[in-house]
Amino acid sequence: MPKTFVLAPDSFKESITAEQACQAMQRGIQKIFADAYFIHVPMADGGEGTVDTLVSCLNGQIVDCEVTGPLPNQKIKTYFGLVEDGRTAVIEMAKANGIHLLELSQRNPLLTSTFGTGEMIKAALDLGVSKIIIGLGGSITNDAGAGMAQALGAKFLDENGHQVAVGGGQLDQIRMIDISGLDARLKQVEIMIASDVNNPLTGINGASHVFGPQKGATPEIVQRLDQNLRHFAELIAKQLNIDLKDIAGAGAAGGLGFGLMVFAGASIRSGVQLVIEQTKLAEKIAQADYVFTGEGGIDFQTKFGKTPFGVAQVAKRLNKPVIACTGYIGEGVEDLYNEGVTAIFGIVDGVCDLPTALENGERNLERRCENIARLLK
Structure with missing residues (x-):
């Protein structure tokens, strides 16, 4: 037999x-x-290969796009997946803002942002999807998803009412959060985060302390990044009445997990469990x-x-x-x-x-x- x-x-x-x-x-x-x-x-478990795995198993298709890379003026050609007859988009944040996109000497989480991930989400929304799966592994960012939110229409203003530049090093400059221009289509789609990380946003087990060093952060930068994330989270709690910084997975991808839950209403799942379900393993x-x-x-x-x-x-x-x-x-x-x-x-x-x-x-x-x-x- x-x-x-x-x-x-x-x-x-x-x-x-x-x-x-x-x-x-x-x-x-x-x-x-x-x-x-x-x-x-x-x-895959939400990191490298998640798009290719789901597109392959579910007979999906690849969609090419050009987005902003980890650094503000960096443009990169990348792709995401469409499955379930185009109803579901599968995005890997690392394909826009991943650690592999920068040389060792370029890696600085004070400067890198998730803006390009936001652009990928927007491209998926433009195709009329009803669900988006976002894998969060392999990031080079530490901006709590602020860049992603900016790409989708959110505004972060300093004490003079000017827009704050993207990047983990600038979050402490924010005094006002304006989500009136946030893409309304986010409320009409289901967004699922696939992650293999259970870390909260801040503190000794948070995004900056645990993952900052591998992204190029010195001990001093780690402290600054963690304080910036805390400031950002406290501002969101105060102005938007949303407090998610201690949720397991909020610290994934330099806090992108937190940003997606706050600004896109995303739910967070174990990446491997999500892939197990989708592939009918x-x-x-x-x-x-x-x-x-x-x-x-x-x-x-x-x-x-x-x-x-x-x-x-x-x-x-x-x-x-x-x-x-x-x-x-x-x-x-x-x-x-x-x-x-x-x-x-x-x-x-x-x-x-x-x-x-x-x-x-x-x-x-x-x-x-x-x-x-x-x-x-």
Whole structure:
């Protein structure tokens, strides 16, 4: 009786996409199970690959656009997805305002903004969508979504009534919030945030302290950014009577989670759970003999909503074995064995530097899956 394999990996960051990972897994397994049936479900958790995953699984289409990049005068060509016969747009904020769009020397969260993400939302509204899914992973911003709101018609005024420039470093200049010009269509669409981050907006576990350093913030800048976010949130509570700074996920993407909830009425969801639902992963795993998943690294953070954890939870309910492949195995993975993961395999053979490991990711994954298949046989 031919075996059925469900292949549901995330991307291996900076190495291979989720779809390439599916193909590599299949090539390896097929060498041993030549007559096997394969179901590809490339996964994502709201970060890199979310648009491509949902467009691929739901037979959607790509919409090209040009928007403002992370820095004010930077224009970039990018894209978002349309699925469900054009009724739903899928946007990755990182495609407009992601960390990968700036060189190391350019990264400064005092200057970067989410303005381009707002322009992508506007482009989706112009196409008449009724729902927008926004993935928040991989940002280079720390402006609490102020730039996004400005692109959609909100005005932030200083003590002289002048508009405040976009960027996380300017939020403390704001004295008045004017949302009279905010795009009215936001009230007519459902906006869902897909995020793998549960951080609040401010404080020691907030956006600035936890994610600021990787975006180029020094300890002094981190303090300033956090104070700016707090000022902005207090102003919103006072003038708009909305207080969401402590909601889990408000700190996602430098506070864009907060901004989308405040100005666009968005609801926030676990990114991987949202993708699991959209791709009907449970229906596919129900048919499987074996489930393969994986991503670039698996460690103690994986159980807080990363793709392998989400896949394993579905498989556990259906009593299916889960094999996870990864570039590196970190500390604290033991917890995953109680959460549905049957076994975890590193794919890197021998000692090598990171660039070599990234370059050989596809080949290493294929070879590891072939060896796992030999064991299963």
